[in-house]
Amino acid sequence: MQNIQENKKNQAEGEIEISPKKMFIKTYGCQMNFYDSEKMGGTMNNHGFKLEEEISDECDLIVLNTCHIREKASEKMYSDLGRIKKFKDKRKAEGKTTVVAVAGCVAQAEGAEIKTRAPYVDIVVGPQSYQRLPMLVKNAEESVRFGNTKAGVDLDFSTIDKFDFLLEEMEKEQIPADVHEIKSTAFLTVQEGCDKFCTFCVVPYTRGAEVSRDVNQIYREALLLAERGTKELNLLGQNVNAYHGKADKETWGLGKLIRHIANIKGIERIRYTTSHPRDMDEDLINMHGECEKLMPFVHLPVQSGSDNILKLMNRKHTADDYRRIIDKFRKVRSDIEFSSDFIVGFPGETEQDFRDTIKLIEDIQFTLSYSFIYSARPGTPGANLEDNTPMELKKERLQQLQALLEKQMFEQLANKVGRTMSVLFSRTGKYENHLVGFSPYYQPVIVENRPDLMNKIANVKIEKSVDRALIGIIAN
Ligand code: SAH
Ligand code: SF4
Ligand code: F3S
Secondary structure, eight states: OHHHHHHHHHHHTTSOOOOOEEEEEEEOSSHHHHHHHHHHHHHHHHTTEEEOSSOOTTOSEEEEEEOOSSHHHHHHHHHHHHHHHHHHHHHHHTTOOOEEEEEHHHHHHHTTHHHHHOTTOOEEEOTTOGGGHHHHHHHHHHHHHTTOOOOEEEOOOOHHHHHHHHHHHHHHSOOOSSGGGOOSEEEEEOEEOOOOOOTTOOHHHHTOSOEEOOHHHHHHHHHHHHHTTOOEEEEEOTTGGGOOEEETTEEEOHHHHHHHHTTSTTOOEEEEEOOOGGGOOHHHHHHHHHOTTBOSEEEOOOBOSOHHHHHHTTOOOOHHHHHHHHHHHHHHOTTOEEEEEEEEOOTTOOHHHHHHHHHHHHHHOOSEEEEEEOOOOTTSGGGGSOOOSOHHHHHHHHHHHHHHHHHHHHHHHHTTTTOEEEEEEEEEOSSTTEEEEEOTTSOEEEEESOGGGTTOEEEEEEEEEETTEEEEEEOO
């Protein structure tokens, strides 16, 4: 709000011509996109746009931050664009301009083609170019006003400029005035991009090569978040444990970075996601035994339990490598739990390959998992593999796998009953007087009648598990 008022003042003084405007950002895909959207929202707020919670025909700027990972994700964007066109046409008839921007991984992958399929899109901006969003929006506003239909396209890979700029914009943002505006848990991207080239995956093409942010830059951002009331940091990267950031004359891995951030007063919990089995080093594993603030819950995608399929996927680890990593974690922290991602129906998957995946799941016991039917993505090596498995069979396998994963999820909820766990309360519940927080294992925990605990960590005695959540009472 303050920025909008300042803009009004500046306008009155004839300094810059910006009036209060409204924007809406829709985010698809992974947490890194959610992080980027937050940063785009903050930046555009600094440039006179107020972020709306819902899309409407009052929005002057609409940003779709898109995901290319599976076919469905990209198609969703095009169907949303169809709806947005209606808003834009209606506003045009009223003499108002609307700027439509497509950001994220579909923008990077499909580039100017988006303009062909949806000519009313004004900006196509890739994930490494958000530092130029304010300029692109300003140019687009002028183009739209003068009836120019040429889209601003920016698909450069210059990750480090982006983070410098976004951090500076974040420093200009206001400190939350109200307890309900505090982000108890915040994402902090430490690494972007991927050099692994799994044969099914578009990420190396949409996000580019692996790049790590400097330790000092990350530390500044973490301090800023802590000052604004954040208690839990979730360090993000497409391959977060491939982190190798500059710290003075040294290069640090993720374990060392976590040790450093854990010193920040106010930061009580640290998580990281998404890690890759190949990059899991001793230092990071050992941190789980040393650092109380590091949560005993790791998202470690395995994709398949069959060595044949892992090889075809170019994962460069075997199912037993994965089992050994899990054992190492359990040795340093016996109460640690895991989540994972699985792909069912990769080209050539036999019944035995599928059985191997089921066996791996049974051996490990996951707390939470995400599973998908393989989607052939244009430009990836997997798309050229012969795939003879009928879709019906793939669906059956997915169902079977999900039933097992769901059973394990409920078991992991049930075994918390009777235990006392720390919970960080971050939102109000569905019912009045309910507060919802997260256990160390990312399970939602509900307590009644304690609104004073918002944004605080408290010990909760778990009394029961209902649906996918835990219900408890404050223990201290
Ligand atoms: N960097 C992470 C994963 C990023 S993508 C890793 O290496 O594990 C998130 C998940 O989407 C993947 O773990 C995978 O399970 C799924 N995924 C990626 N490409 C896919 C495809 N072509 N079809 C189906 N699922 C896919
Ligand atoms: Fe994709 Fe593999 Fe890279 Fe993960 S490690 S982002 S699955 S290419
Ligand atoms: Fe999707 Fe891009 Fe993330 S493809 S999963 S938004 S890195």
